[in-house]
Amino acid sequence: MKDGLSVNNQGPISLRPEHPQQRALSQLVTEFDLDLHGSADGVEISGVSLSSGAVEPGDLYIGMPGVRAHGAAYAEQAKERGAVAVLTDDAGRDLAAAAGLPIVVVPEPRAALGHLAAWVYRTAEEPPTLFGVTGTNGKTSVVYLLSGMLAQLGIVSGLSSTAERRIGDLAVTSSLTTPEASELHALLARMRESEVRAVAIEVSAQALTRHRVDGIVFDVVGFTNLSHDHFDDYGDFDEYFAAKRELFEPDRARRGVVTIDSEWGGRLVEQSRIPVTTLTTRPEVDADWRMTILEETAGSTTFRLDGPGDRVLVTSVPLLGWFMAANAALAIVMLVESGVEFDMIAQALERDGGIDAYIPGRAERISGDRGPVVYIDYGHSPDAFLNTLAAIRAVTPGRVIMVFGADGDRDTTKRRDMGAIAARGADIVVVTDFHPRSEDPASIRRVLLEAAREAAPEGELLEVADPATAFRAALALAGQGDTILYAGPGHEDYHEVAGVKLPYSARDDSRDALREAGWL
Numbered sequence: 428m429k430d431g432l433s434v435n436n437q438g439p440i441s442l443r444p445e446h447p448q449q450r451a452l453s454q455l456v457t458e459f460d461l462d463l464h465g466s467a468d469g470v471e472i473s474g475v476s477l478s479s480g481a482v483e484p485g486d487l488y489i490g491m492p493g494v495r496a497h498g499a500a501y502a503e504q505a506k507e508r509g510a511v512a513v514l515t516d517d518a519g520r521d522l523a524a525a526a527g528l529p530i531v532v533v534p535e536p537r538a539a540l541g542h543l544a545a546w547v548y549r550t551a552e553e554p555p556t557l558f559g560v561t562g563t564n565g566k567t568s569v570v571y572l573l574s575g576m577l578a579q580l581g582i583v584s585g586l587s588s589t590a591e592r593r594i595g596d597l598a599v600t601s602s603l604t605t606p607e608a609s610e611l612h613a614l615l616a617r618m619r620e621s622e623v624r625a626v627a628i629e630v631s632a633q634a635l636t637r638h639r640v641d642g643i644v645f646d647v648v649g650f651t652n653l654s655h656d657h658f659d660d661y662g663d664f665d666e667y668f669a670a671k672r673e674l675f676e677p678d679r680a681r682r683g684v685v686t687i688d689s690e691w692g693g694r695l696v697e698q699s700r701i702p703v704t705t706l707t708t709r710p711e712v713d714a715d716w717r718m719t720i721l722e723e724t725a726g727s728t729t730f731r732l733d734g735p736g737d738r739v740l741v742t743s744v745p746l747l748g749w750f751m752a753a754n755a756a757l758a759i760v761m762l763v764e765s766g767v768e769f770d771m772i773a774q775a776l777e778r779d780g781g782i783d784a785y786i787p788g789r790a791e792r793i794s795g796d797r798g799p800v801v802y803i804d805y806g807h808s809p810d811a812f813l814n815t816l817a818a819i820r821a822v823t824p825g826r827v828i829m830v831f832g833a834d835g836d837r838d839t840t841k842r843r844d845m846g847a848i849a850a851r852g853a854d855i856v857v858v859t860d861f862h863p864r865s866e867d868p869a870s871i872r873r874v875l876l877e878a879a880r881e882a883a884p885e886g887e888l889l890e891v892a893d894p895a896t897a898f899r900a901a902l903a904l905a906g907q908g909d910t911i912l913y914a915g916p917g918h919e920d921y922h923e924v925a926g927v928k929l930p931y932s933a934r935d936d937s938r939d940a941l942r943e944a945g946w947l
């Protein structure tokens with residue numbers, strides 16, 4: 428494949444090693460004491476894939492049971508693309524038989540995948556410094572802030588986030604927040620080829636529940652916060668928290684940094700079984716590290732970080748909102764916990780006049796010097812709305828206009844809170860569609876509109892189904908001094924309606940709208 432990029436028919440391109448090493452299937456079977464059917468003689472594996480469309484020659488194809496299909500049913504397709512063996516469960520053995528490849532049977536392929544992929548790609552041998560970030564909001568931001576500061580420190584780094592997987596200038600768009608373990612270990616192997624010395628990885632609750640980070644021991648893990656999201660996957664806060672807490676276990680990480688602004692941070696410190704350092708942004712909370720906001724503007728946030736042993740640093744992030752400073756502080760403490768000298772960090776940031784980081788689609792300002800300020804954001808939870816709206820209000824002399832929707836086929840219980848928070852925090856609310864997927868878009872809008880109307884009966888409320896038209900409606904109402912927050916689409920380049928991904932980039936289209944209006 429061109430430049431070592433592989434095409435996956437179920438998602439975007441993924442990064443795999445350009446010079447894969449071969450390992451004998453027989454050795455894998457012995458090392459993991461696996462149940463082999465067929466002969467492993469002379470079979471050499473050079474990669475692992477769980478999607479038939481992403482298989483490359485030499486791959487071990489993982490036939491995994493899924494929600495819609497059993498992956499073993501695609502074993503013949505995998506063979507056509509060059510798979511040399513199949514790993515599946517009991518139910519998959521017969522399904523995969525027609526491919527005529529050696530079959531390894533394990534009770535639960537997903538649970539075996541991480542460790543097998545680590546072995547095939549040799550990612551446990553001399554790994555780079557590994558940072559993992561979890562929490563409801565702020566993961567992507569912390570990962571980019573870590574990556575930005577690592578570059579400022581002269582350390583070659585890579586990252587895996589909801590937006591992109593990135594190695595230096597090479598970036599591919601992500602489909603999942605945390606990739607499946609086969610893809611993650613392939614990415615790490617590719618990073619090793621590029622002599623990456625540190626990697627920042629966003630770890631979702633689903634990744635922990637679904638074994639996507641198995642086979643990895645993080646050097647430092649960080650926790651941002653926990654608020655209402657993903658109650659479709661986890662029944663309540665306790666279950667959701669328990670999934671995230673997994674990252675703070677000795678088999679997953681060596682040290683942790685926990686933001687203890689919320690009750691959940693405190694609980695994590697109590698329950699964590701690895702050594703943790705604490706961070707707060709709240710004056711009344713006692714913690715090892717403290718972040719204090721010094722100045723907030725529309726384009727940057729200046730803060731002070733105080734740590735043990737009279738360590739003090741004053742710096743800024745080129746991003747909106749106290750929470751971005753909190754994310755930056757977390758990233759700095761994670762660097763310190765990984766062994767980087769605090770003074771070196773302070774010197775690099777002072778030399779460069781602050782933290783150098785660009786985060787695609789996170790409160791990203793797309794407007795120019797004239798006209799309303801416009802931010803495109805990825806926030807899609809009540810807490811993200813609350814924080815971003817408060818940050819915008821603090822720097823907006825005029826009116827705050829918010830455009831948003833709620834995604835279909837995802838946690839429906841957060842919608843009313845999203846509608847109410849938007850109506851209370853903005854002067855004008857424009858409810859639009861945002862990935863309705865298989866749901867009726869009008870019903871989603873109705874819930875948001877009703878909640879918004881109840882929360883702010885006097886507020887100005889518009890309903891515009893089409894996102895591009897909705898943004899233009901907001902822009903028509905905005906002038907100099909006003910701010911538009913378009914929350915939801917962030918970095919994304921599609922709008923998913925009834926199972927079809929239609930091309931739509933809120934960033935590009937909204938820039939076009941600003942041009943049409945003469946503001947750019």
Ligand SMILES: CC(=O)N[C@H]1[C@@H](OP(=O)(O)OP(=O)(O)OC[C@H]2O[C@@H](n3ccc(=O)[nH]c3=O)[C@H](O)[C@@H]2O)O[C@H](CO)[C@@H](O)[C@@H]1O[C@H](C)C(=O)N[C@@H](C)C(=O)N[C@H](CCC(=O)O)C(=O)O
Pocket residue numbers: 437477478479480491492493494495496497498499501602603604605606607631632633634637
């Ligand atoms: C509910 C869930 O976790 N689904 C994941 C699951 O899909 P599935 O069970 O439906 O798979 P399936 O379609 O039945 O197929 C079964 C198997 O056959 C394989 N197959 C299928 C068809 C084919 O032609 N060839 C083939 O090989 C598939 O690769 C799969 O291994 O396995 C797929 C392959 O890895 C994942 O992409 C998919 O994640 C979906 C897209 C998803 O939305 N997951 C969400 C819940 C998620 O993980 N989100 C978190 C958090 C995000 C956040 O913080 O906001 C994340 O980390 O992204």
Ligand SMILES: Nc1ncnc2c1ncn2[C@@H]1O[C@H](COP(=O)(O)OP(=O)(O)OP(=O)(O)O)[C@@H](O)[C@H]1O
Pocket residue numbers: 562563564565566567568569589604629651652750751753754788789790804805806807810811812814815
């Ligand atoms: N520390 C924080 N506390 C509260 N809200 C935050 C914080 N950091 C970011 N946010 C809000 O959440 C939005 C999403 O940020 P970010 O993408 O970094 O989070 P995330 O955890 O990666 O979410 P996802 O996994 O869905 O991408 C931001 O645009 C902002 O509105």
